[in-house]
Amino acid sequence: MAAAAMVPIFGQNVSDKYDLVPDWTSREVSTGTTIMAVEYDGGVVIGADSRTTTGAYIANRVTDKLTPIHDRIFCCRSGSAADTQAIADVVTYQLGFHSIELDEPPLVETAANLFKASCYRYREELTAGILVAGWDRRKGGTGTVYCVPIGGMLVRQPVSVGGSGSSYIYGFMDSNYKPGLSKDQCLELTAAALSLAMERDGSSGGVVRLASISEEGVERRVLLGNQLPKFSTH
């Protein structure tokens, strides 16, 4: 998931030389981002940074990129802010409708397929990389993570990262994740990974937002700048 998309060229040629209005005001808003989702036995842990940028300006330094789609299903958004907000709204509607028809809480796989349907059909027009994670009753009640990157692929993974900052933490994730971690270990792993990515990626920063989803419910947490795990000594 490379860096954010630039704004379409068509509308932007209007007298650039005489522009009192600076360039970054016409850039599209993107969630530069680092997002992560980890499965554990009994639920999932999801995390994201909190930075939204328009060009070089941080439009929102306390963004909440962990969006509820249903009671026990969340999505982590990366890419264009407008595209991901719009898709998340559509899927929330569709999933809510489906759940009422079924008279049952929906499956995470269903939510993931809805995301895939929108992201794949409109793949040329959208810039959206999404992680769908949640808890459902399947197989005795487990957490599941699905990855829907740009282009509209759908794949289930026990642990997944996304966004521009994810490139910096693939190695950390591969070496530190083991199947069978507990919830607290997952939270620590996610917080550490996100801090490392935020340190290195200019488009990620702010605070770390964490959430853990299980049968009991959703627990949300915010780690402010001074509470982040520290790595470098200089």
Added chain:
Amino acid sequence: MGLSSHFFSYENHNVRLYKGSTNAAPLPAASITSFTSRKHKPSFNKMATLTVSRPLFGGFSFENCKRNALLEGEANKVGCSLPAARKTGTTICGVVFKDGIVLGADTRATEGMIVADKNCSKIHYISPNIYCCGAGTAADTEMTTQIISSNLELHALSTGRLPRVATANRMLKQMLFRYQGYIGAALVLGGVDCNGPHLYSIYPHGSTDKLPYVTMGSGSLAAMAVFEDRYKPDMEEEDAKRLVRDAIAAGIFNDLGSGSNIDLCVITKGKVDYIRPHDEANKKGVRTGDYKYKRGTTGVLTKAVTPLALEVVEETVQTMDTS
């Protein structure tokens, strides 16, 4: 075309239950993946697009945008430039305080490097309890807020309740997303409803943020600097007004695209204070000298008076709106 219009055409939503499928009812049928709308992104995978062409079906056509860009290019080659759309260079901002919302805006509208309007009104009415500041292309902000205001009034009549800020936010973001950023309206939406005070910032592409303080426009960096320094949660009304006034003033004096006066709008439960102008930060100067000459300065050599026989047919007086 396929994307922006069909995402939100819930009226066409056909509920069909597929046997054995875990998917919910699909997006409306006959949605088009139009090849012509492949605007800016380089398409790596030709395999993804279908080769069956279907008839165009509603939605906004962006064809003319390509034509406009070509015309612009050709005009620039010859040496002239097309007239610039009037933009509100602008500093707009909003803040949540203890009892409600304070919205603020400057009053300068520019056309390229020239000030087109020295005292334009950038705080628009949406509903009795919701107001919206607009930055970007002046026509776009004006029309967008009027359209949503009208729809919201109909919606309120239908529900029988005072409209909520979240409703206005959703209507605005869905409309702006539908036009994929071509409507250059960057808005600060604020109001007080049954759930308390709410403040949203809405970007031209359709993304929104719900925050305790927001700034938009070319002067937004200057205004945000003031907010980041002095904002506190649960301020009193006078403190909030002073803070917003200072933030807009920072934009006016440090940004070329913003200027003239400061307008404020204070929204609380059951009351709206539309203060225009709150602060005349830039008064027109008084000339120290006078170029009028006294009668008799120039000597008269000859004088010839010719009376003209005119008949007054009709006299009408039309007063100019100088508000």
